[in-house]
Amino acid sequence: MSRIPSRIVCLSAEAADWLWRIGAWDNVVGVTAFFTPPSDVPSKPRVSGFSTAKMKEIEALNPDLIITFSDVQAQFSAELLKHGFPVLATNQRTLAETEATLSLLGRVVGHEAGSERLLAEFRERLAPVRDRVDGPRVYFEEWDDPLISGIGWVGELIGLAGGADIFAGLGKNRAARDRVVSPEEIRRANPEIILASWCGKPVEASAISSRSGWEEITAVREGRIYEIPGEDILQPGFRLVYGYERLRKIVGQK
Numbered sequence: 040m041s042r043i044p045s046r047i048v049c050l051s052a053e054a055a056d057w058l059w060r061i062g063a064w065d066n067v068v069g070v071t072a073f074f075t076p077p078s079d080v081p082s083k084p085r086v087s088g089f090s091t092a093k094m095k096e097i098e099a100l101n102p103d104l105i106i107t108f109s110d111v112q113a114q115f116s117a118e119l120l121k122h123g124f125p126v127l128a129t130n131q132r133t134l135a136e137t138e139a140t141l142s143l144l145g146r147v148v149g150h151e152a153g154s155e156r157l158l159a160e161f162r163e164r165l166a167p168v169r170d171r172v173d174g175p176r177v178y179f180e181e182w183d184d185p186l187i188s189g190i191g192w193v194g195e196l197i198g199l200a201g202g203a204d205i206f207a208g209l210g211k212n213r214a215a216r217d218r219v220v221s222p223e224e225i226r227r228a229n230p231e232i233i234l235a236s237w238c239g240k241p242v243e244a245s246a247i248s249s250r251s252g253w254e255e256i257t258a259v260r261e262g263r264i265y266e267i268p269g270e271d272i273l274q275p276g277f278r279l280v281y282g283y284e285r286l287r288k289i290v291g292q293k
Contacts, residue, residue: 043066044066044103044104045066046066046102047063047066047067047068047104048068048069048070048086048100048105048106049067049069049070049074049106050070050087050092050105050112050115051071051106051107051108051112051129051274052070052270052274052276053108053274053278054106054108055067055076056074056276056277057141057277058144060153061145061153061154061157063148063149063150064080068084068100068102069083069085069100070086070087071085071086071089072085072087072088073088073270073274084096084100089111089112090111091115092119094119097124098124104125104126105124105126105127106127106128106129107126108130108275110213110214113128116128130213131192131275133192134195134196136275137192137276137279140275141276160280161277161280164283165196165199165280165283166199167198167199167200167201168199168200168201168287168291174200174201175203175230175232175290176202176205176230176231176257177197177202177204177232178204178205178225178228179193179204179206179233179234179236180235180236180247181193181215181235181237182215182237183237183246183247186220186225187220188205188209188218188219188220189204189210189218189234190215190218190273191210192275192279193272193273194207194210196283196286197234197286197290199283200283200289200291201287201291202290205225205230206220206228222253223252225253226255229256229257230256230257231257231258231261231293232258232265232289232290232293233247233256233258233263233264234265234266234286235264235267236267236268236272237269238273241266242266244264247264263289267282267285267286272285
């Protein structure tokens, strides 16, 4: 890119959050509805959900860069490209990819110094727990119908916190459809902790505990079912440090 973009539309919450943190908020003219800035930060027009976008409103903002995320946004990313808009689409699925993406965004918007400073904090705050040898078995539920286990970076965070993701192998699958699990598989794995974050809707712990045959699962029997806010665990950006801090407390209690 030959110049620093000055009219940026962030259709991904983690990108909007990052640009605010590194000092590029003045260059943002539109955001996704899934990002709410702090109360003392000027709000921006909300022009998208996660899988939907208000094309006419985006066009009216005359952006010189649009940032999208994941395969879910691929269709309208392509549509925006056809309309002639510059689009930066990312699809980070691991902590390393997340860090690389945040670094890239910092360079693109001309805020390398602020970006690298915060990335150092990101790495420091994701330091692993080193005093756990045989951590508790953890099931993370990303969706409830069908049951979808945690994406790659979630399993990594569970491991860093001292837990053992019961579906760690599935976390390598980048698409949600490839991480579908059955109630029987979860029962057999007998997790000691159940974590959930249902993208876009509140978690109902009672709905989880009342599933047929789950009363014998250790986590259900001991009442160890926890919700983690989606913005702290399902958005692969800086806010993962908050999700990790919550994970450490939960796993450390077992």
